[in-house]
Amino acid sequence: MPPEPVLHARGLVKRFAAPSGPPIEVLAGAELTVQRGELVVIEGPSGSGKSTLLNVLGLLEDADAGEVRFGERTVSALGRGAKSRERGRWLGFVFQSFLLLPSLTALDNVLLAARYTTGVDAERRRRAMILLERFGVAERRDHHPAQLSGGEQQRVAFCRAVLNDPPLLLADEPTGNLDDANGAAILTALRDRARSGGAVIVVSHRPDAARGADAVFTLERGRLQPR
Amino acid sequence: MIRSLRRALRGYVFTIAGIAIGVAGIVALGAMAERIVRFIEGGDRFVLGQISVAGRGMGMGAGFTAGGLLPAAAIEAIRKVPGVAGVQPQVMLPLNPSTSQFMTLTQELVLGMDLSVPSPNRHYRTLPVQKGRFLREGDRHRVVIGASFATSRGLAPGSRLMLEGQAYEVVGVLDRMLTAPDRFVIVAIEDAREQWVAKDRLLRTVLASGGVALRAQDLNTGAAVGWRDGEDPDVVARRIRDQVAGVNVQIPSELSSLLRQSTAFFSALLVGIGLLAFVIGGLSLANTVAAAVFERIRDFGVKRALGATDWQLGREILAEALAVTLSGGALGVLLAMALGLGIDGWAGRSGQQLFLFSPRLLGGTLVFSVLLGAAAAAYAALRIVRLSPAEAIRRGSAA
Numbered sequence: 098m099p100p101e102p103v104l105h106a107r108g109l110v111k112r113f114a115a116p117s118g119p120p121i122e123v124l125a126g127a128e129l130t131v132q133r134g135e136l137v138v139i140e141g142p143s144g145s146g147k148s149t150l151l152n153v154l155g156l157l158e159d160a161d162a163g164e165v166r167f168g169e170r171t172v173s174a175l176g177r178g179a180k181s182r183e184r185g186r187w188l189g190f191v192f193q194s195f196l197l198l199p200s201l202t203a204l205d206n207v208l209l210a211a212r213y214t215t216g217v218d219a220e221r222r223r224r225a226m227i228l229l230e231r232f233g234v235a236e237r238r239d240h241h242p243a244q245l246s247g248g249e250q251q252r253v254a255f256c257r258a259v260l261n262d263p264p265l266l267l268a269d270e271p272t273g274n275l276d277d278a279n280g281a282a283i284l285t286a287l288r289d290r291a292r293s294g295g296a297v298i299v300v301s302h303r304p305d306a307a308r309g310a311d312a313v314f315t316l317e318r319g320r321l322q323p324r
Numbered sequence: 325m326i327r328s329l330r331r332a333l334r335g336y337v338f339t340i341a342g343i344a345i346g347v348a349g350i351v352a353l354g355a356m357a358e359r360i361v362r363f364i365e366g367g368d369r370f371v372l373g374q375i376s377v378a379g380r381g382m383g384m385g386a387g388f389t390a391g392g393l394l395p396a397a398a399i400e401a402i403r404k405v406p407g408v409a410g411v412q413p414q415v416m417l418p419l420n421p422s423t424s425q426f427m428t429l430t431q432e433l434v435l436g437m438d439l440s441v442p443s444p445n446r447h448y449r450t451l452p453v454q455k456g457r458f459l460r461e462g463d464r465h466r467v468v469i470g471a472s473f474a475t476s477r478g479l480a481p482g483s484r485l486m487l488e489g490q491a492y493e494v495v496g497v498l499d500r501m502l503t504a505p506d507r508f509v510i511v512a513i514e515d516a517r518e519q520w521v522a523k524d525r526l527l528r529t530v531l532a533s534g535g536v537a538l539r540a541q542d543l544n545t546g547a548a549v550g551w552r553d554g555e556d557p558d559v560v561a562r563r564i565r566d567q568v569a570g571v572n573v574q575i576p577s578e579l580s581s582l583l584r585q586s587t588a589f590f591s592a593l594l595v596g597i598g599l600l601a602f603v604i605g606g607l608s609l610a611n612t613v614a615a616a617v618f619e620r621i622r623d624f625g626v627k628r629a630l631g632a633t634d635w636q637l638g639r640e641i642l643a644e645a646l647a648v649t650l651s652g653g654a655l656g657v658l659l660a661m662a663l664g665l666g667i668d669g670w671a672g673r674s675g676q677q678l679f680l681f682s683p684r685l686l687g688g689t690l691v692f693s694v695l696l697g698a699a700a701a702a703y704a705a706l707r708i709v710r711l712s713p714a715e716a717i718r719r720g721s722a723a
Contacts, residue, residue: 157629157714177709178633185631194721196626213632257630 101168103187103265103296104131104154109163110319111149123149124160125319129298131265136291137298138307140324141316147300148269150316154298155188155267156180167265185214189258191283193270195250197242203229203253204238210260221260228256232286248279255286259295266290268299272306281305336648339616343652343693344659346608351660351689353601355679357594359502362680364587366503368580373447375561376574377402378546394571395542401568402549407560409550410444412437415516416545419487419509421523432473432507434487436516439463444550451505456481456496459512467492468510471500476675485509488522502680517543602692609652609693610700613645617704621711622720628713641705642698649697653690 109127112120123146131137141147152158154165156172165173167187172180189210190196197206207225211217229235232252234245242250251271258266268287272280280303288309291297299306307313307324314321379392394413403411415436439461443449450458451468459468467485474497479485483494487509498505511519517540521527527543530536551560557576565573584591624637632640664679671678708716 152712152714155629157717158712178635181628181631181633184629190629192717196622196629196717198623198626200623209627210630213627213630213636 101133102130102166103133103135103168104129104298105166106130106154107164109150109153109160109165111146111153111158111160122319124153124163126163127316127319127321129154129314129321131296131298133264133296134291134294135296135311136288136309137296138310138313139298139300139316139321140302140307140313143302145316146319147316150321151267151269151298151300155190156184181213185210185261187264189261189263189266191251191254191258191266191268191271191287193273195242195247195254195274197250197254197257199242202239202241203234203245203249206242206253207256207260210257214261225256225260228260229253232256247274248276248282251275251279251283252286255283259290262295264296266295266297268297268301270301271299272301272303284308336616336644336651339612339648340652340655342612343609343649343697344655346605346612347653347656347689347693348659348663349608349656350601350605350692351657351681351685352663352679353597354685354689355660355664355681357598358682358685359678359680360590360594362502362682363504364583364591366501367583367587369447370445370504371574371579371583372557372576373445375549375551375557375564375576376546376579377549377564378572378574379544380570380572392572393538393542394544394546396539396544397542398568398571399544399547402547402564402571405560405564405567407551407555407563409552410441411550412441412444412548413513413541413544414438414546414548415513415520415543417516417520417523432509433504434509434511434516434519436511436513436519438513444548446550451510452499452501453496454499456494458496459510463495463512465490465492465515466495466511468496468498469494470498470506470508472506472675472677473509475672487511487515488519490515490518500677502677507675513544514540520545606692606696609649610696612652613649613697613700614704616648617641617645617701617708620720621708621716624708625711625713625716625718625720628709628716634709637709638702638705641701641708645697645701646694649694650690653693653697656693657686657689 106127106129109124110122111124112122115121127150129137139147139150149158153160156165160173163173164171167183170183172183175183198209201209204225207229208217208221211221215221226235226238229238232255234249234252234256237245237249242253245253251274266287271283271287275283284303284306287297287299291311313324315324377394379394379398399411399413402408417434419432419434437443437459439459453468454471456468459466467487469479469485474480474494477485479494479497481494481496485492485494492511492515498508500506520543521531531538549564551557561573561575564571624641627637661681664681668677668679711719
């Protein structure tokens with residue numbers, strides 16, 4: 098029996114209007130399938146459309162053409178509300194700039210992932226504390242993002258991404274704003290996540306990001322090419 | 325929910341302060357308008373509660389009953405007119421005749437009342453006394469004074485007041501009514517007649533000459549006339565005019581209309597000030613709330629990325645906007661009241677009150693603020709949820 102695909106994308110096209118001349122086609126029929134337990138790394142030069150691809154795969158942005166499926170369900174054609182619910186059910190995000198909410202403490206930032214999906218209950222709080230402990234930021238749970246270092250912020254963001262135990266984790270340049278040690282720690286956490294059965298897609302510039310990956314692609318002229 | 329609202333409010337300190345300033349402006353200007361409206365309404369209520377009659381001609385009598393002498397015979401004739409329920413002779417004089425009477429709305433007046441006759445004014449059967457008591461039949465050289473008059477001179481029950489060289493004991497201070505009686509000195513009509521003679525050299529000369537047969541009870545500047553139940557006051561007033569010779573009769577509805585015409589400029593000015601306050605304060609409030617929501621566009625993008633639906637986000641934005649607007653509104657009301665009470669404390673030393681913080685003004689302003697805040701937040705929320713989460717994050721990060 099073939100492994101169950103968590104994500105399947107085909108024929109993704111995304112164009113942006115240019116100040117002059119024809120629209121810029123950032124994605125030109127990109128295709129990708131990711132299985133459970135698989136770590137996929139996407140590389141490419143700056144401006145090649147890696148983040149746009151991740152946004153489209155994560156339903157943060159609509160493609161002009163093509164289809165995205167989570168499991169058996171086509172999600173790219175859903176309405177705004179349904180897409181939000183599917184995001185909450187299927188995805189966890191790790192962003193380059195962490196995107197923690199400045200008004201919330203570290204613990205509340207982690208629990209934000211549950212606020213709009215499962216709801217925040219005692220079990221979620223317990224799980225959030227376990228995650229913060231595992232990533233060495235439990236003592237900083239009552240601190241606000243401005244009081245945390247970059248590495249600590251990204252670890253908190255990682256805890257938020259995995260709180261609901263989503264089937265697919267999308268990480269956009271997760272080490273881009275971190276020093277080597279913190280970057281390595283985050284990459285290790287992403288690999289561990291894949292080893293424990295979750296699917297992970299990482300967009301990264303770092304050469305060591307591809308180490309241990311199940312598949313590495315390069316985004317060239319709007320299409321994913323296996324390396 | 326309350327915890328998250330409290331948490332959210334912490335990030336809105338400047339927004340709340342901005343709203344508070346806008347609301348304080350609305351409330352302060354509104355309170356000044358309310359103060360003047362109350363003054364005008366008070367006068368209107370007074371003139372509609374009685375028929376005011378004066379003797380024909382011109383005299384130094386002041387107020388609504390300005391005119392010539394109204395002798396006792398005329399008062400007796402008025403009493404006999406069908407439909408009349410009661411007639412109270414009065415003497416109304418300016419406290420200080422040398423003062424310009426241009427601004428008669430704030431003039432200090434001596435009102436002498438015939439205390440043997442109950443007040444015929446349907447709206448003011450008795451005047452509300454804050455301290456002490458009202459005058460009784462037989463009281464001589466005793467006064468009841470208006471609240472502003474008492475404050476401006478530091479008078480209280482038991483104090484002495486000199487009027488035309490005669491010492492008077494203050495026996496009562498009226499409630500602050502924010503209309504003409506606040507500046508009244510009320511005395512028995514016999515005392516008012518003495519003061520009139522003392523003030524008016526011409527009257528003294530006439531009386532001393534013995535050329536005119538005048539008795540003390542003929543010295544009246546006017547009379548307040550009541551009507552029987554079921555009678556139309558305007559009809560009764562016209563009947564008096566037709567049946568009693570030598571009198572000036574004010575038709576209540578005409579006098580009310582005259583009063584309104586004379587204060588129309590102030591009314592229009594107040595409406596203008598009120599509208600301006602609401603427009604400026606409202607725009608400031610709406611802009612502050614909308615800007616506060618747009619400022620957090622990145623946060624809303626992140627929340628949608630984490631699974632928040634439009635409905636969840638809209639509800640959250642609206643709840644925060646309501647809490648912020650209500651907090652800012654309440655703070656603004658307190659700010660305006662502190663400012664108004666401070667200024668009134670200073671102005672009160674000269675008997676003035678500039679602000680009236682009526683419940684309808686405070687309640688109305690809070691409701692207006694909350695509705696406007698909610699509308700501004702809803703507008704901003706609609707703009708935000710139309711963006712894709714990626715676009716919201718991009719715009720928020722670029723700001």
